[in-house]
Amino acid sequence: MIYKHDQASIQGFLEDTSNLKTGHTPGVFFPETTGDLSELLKGTPNDYRRFTIAGNGTGTTGGRIPLGDYVISMQKLDRIGEPVALSSDKAIITVQAGALLGDIQTKVEQSGWFYPPDPTEKLCFIGSTIANNSSGARSFKYGPTRKHISRILVVLPQGDLLDLRRGACMADEHGMFHLSLPIAGSLAFQRPQYTMPETSKHNAGYFSEEGMDLIDLFIGSEGTLGVIAEADLMLIPLPMAIISCLVYFRNIDDLFRFIRLLKDPQNPVTPRAIEFFDQHSLGFLASKYPEVPSDSCGAIFLEQETTPESEEQDLDALFERMESCNAMTDESWMALDRDEQARLHEFRHALPLIVNDWLSRQQESKISTDMAVPEEAFRELFHFYRKSCEQHGFVYIIFGHIGNSHVHLNILPRNRVEFLLGKSLYREFIAKVLSLGGTLSAEHGIGKLKAEYLVEMYHDHGIQEMVRIKKCLDPFLVLNIGNLISAAYLVEKE
Ligand SMILES: Cc1cc2nc3c(=O)[nH]c(=O)nc-3n(C[C@H](O)[C@H](O)[C@H](O)COP(=O)(O)OP(=O)(O)OC[C@H]3O[C@@H](n4cnc5c(N)ncnc54)[C@H](O)[C@@H]3O)c2cc1C
Structure with a gap:
């Protein structure tokens, strides 16, 4: 080696x-x-x-x-297998942890298959996306990474190999798991005794649910319980066609009404992604794309799977809903072919680049949130974010996965004073989100940066539950110390 x-x-x-x-x-x-x-x-x-x-x-x-x-x-463990069809609408592919997500997506799409998880950044390794249960725009329809993993091969902290197939190791009626391993011996541990928030996306702390599958404890555990070496990914047929569009609004209530319509289960328009850009995000984008209308208060990007036969009907239904919500139909951007969709894709991805460029001139780091709340609490949080930022006169943007009531607020400090003020406001945002029944992280995970805040969500008891499981699987505390659980927590309570 x-x-x-x-x-x-x-x-x-x-x-x-x-x-x-x-x-x-x-x-x-x-x-x-x-x-x-x-x-x-x-x-x-x-x-x-x-x-x-x-x-x-x-x-x-x-x-x-x-x-x-x-x-x-993990970069040398980068083998990508071949898609293996299990039926006409199901396939799997075996990949090693260091394979690039983008390479896997390209390979399966060339064979007519589709791997739905799409955490925006394609240069990540597949093993990391499993360790972090990554998600992205398409998670609105398809859920996070865990929904698409049928097997993982994990190297446990003492060197044991654990080959876990979904459905093969379930928590018993007391929530217990039992393992018999060559090196670690017999292990018995109970799933974490806490309840997860009722948000449609959640990625903070170990997964726990009645009757859960052991595979789900490892997915999203951020490398604290084992190294994911290999995985089987579940594939579905590649959609035949996509409707992508960016719909502008003059009035924020109309925009929210449009989202409600899109999420209505009776709605014939069934997007796989519903994303948001606030007025300030559009302001940044306008510096590169002058066609962005200056009188828009925000825009919704949506993506819908369709077929050549139903495309016209789906477009009619979409336009009808846009009209009924007073969308700026003439200014909106429809992307129906690959080239136009690539341009729209580039537009969406230009936002972080433009903002990072602006920030590099201020020489300060942004303060960004990755929190989500239950759907009914979203507008209250949105209002709170905006009011807090306006009161302090911050430069800020709000964008992201509004279909899952999960947006990113980025405060963009112009000097040290604003940075420090933004940092203290971040704690207020956490308190607000938790009071609304939300989660500290909906997709990016906790890592080292947010470990100190996790206790506010789970309290001492919840963190101790994670420590209990960590110490059972990693008794010598050798793997990813400081991630998710603060290192001090592991040491102090030894
Ligand atoms: C522009 C941009 C957009 C992004 N958008 C999204 C988004 O929409 N959704 C989203 O979820 N994330 C997003 N991310 C975050 C990021 O891409 C994901 O978290 C991704 O999973 C990280 O992959 P990586 O290979 O770069 O991992 P790294 O950053 O190298 O590692 C991430 C973590 O995974 C652990 N890890 C890595 N490999 C393994 C393994 N094999 N076994 C166990 N643990 C392991 C590491 O220890 C570390 O804790 C975005 C990032 C950028 C820069």
Whole structure:
């Protein structure tokens, strides 16, 4: 197995997109087989090494940044199998953890299959998306990554291999799991004793649900319970055609009415994605796209799967709903072919680039939220975000997955004072979201950046539940320490 410890090789592993600057490591291991991974972890009780797992560094929470631990890079475990049809509408593909999501999507689409999870950033490794239960715009229809995983091969912290097929290891009536492993021996542990929030997206802390599947404990555990080495992904047939559009509104109540109509189960328009851009996001975009109407208060991007036969009918239904909600139909952007859809895709992805460019001139970091609330509480949160930012005179944008009542608020500080004020406001946002029954993270996870806030959501009892499971599966505390559960929590309560 390759091991590198020169500064040039290490440097890239001290970063992700979180702006956390305190990473350091003695060196990086590059396992080439699952056996390498297992051997590496088997030695840890004797040599007292700890490891941080590295995907491709697109994470936003500092999860892959080592704070003194060795790094395990997944980049050499990058094999992608062939799609295997199980029936006319179902297939699977086996992939190793270091395969790029974008490469997998391209490969399955070339064979007429579709892997729905799409966390915006295609340069991430598939193993990381499973470890983080990533989701994105299409999660409105398809749910997060966990819904599309039928098997994972996990290397546990003591080096055992656990091949977990969905449905093969379920919690019993007391919520207990039992494992018999060659190295760790017999393990018995209960699922976390807490209730998850009733949001349609949630990605903060270990998954727990009555009668749950053990595979779901590992998915979303952010590398704290094991290294995901391989997985079987569930595929469905590639949709024949897509309607994409960006619909502008002059009035925010009309925009919200449009979303309600789109989400109505009786509605013939059934989008797979419903995304939002507020007025300020559109303002940034207008610097590159002058066609953005200046009198719009916000826009909805939607994507709907269709067929050549039903496209016209689906478009009629969509226009009817746009008209009934006073949408700016003439200014709106319909993208019906691949080229136009690629242009619209580029438009959506231009927002973070334009904003990051603006921010780099202010030399401050943005403060961003990734919280979601139950649907009925969304407008209250939206109003709270806007009122708080307006009161402080902040430059800010609100955008994202409004179909799941999950938007990202980015405060863009112009100086240190605004940055510090924004940071303190972040705590108020957490309190508000939790009071509305929401979640601290709907998709990006907790990592190291948000571990200190997780206790506000789960309280001491909930964090202890996670510590209990962590210590059962990782008794020597060797894997991804500081992710999800604050390191102090693990040490203090030992
Ligand atoms: C522009 C942009 C847009 C984004 N949009 C979205 C979005 O819409 N939805 C979303 O969910 N995320 C989004 N993200 C976040 C990010 O892409 C995902 O979190 C992704 O899963 C990270 O993949 P990575 O390979 O870069 O992982 P890294 O950043 O390298 O690691 C992420 C975490 O996973 C752990 N990990 C990595 N591999 C494994 C493994 N094999 N086993 C166990 N643990 C492992 C690491 O230790 C770390 O904690 C976005 C990021 C960017 C930059």
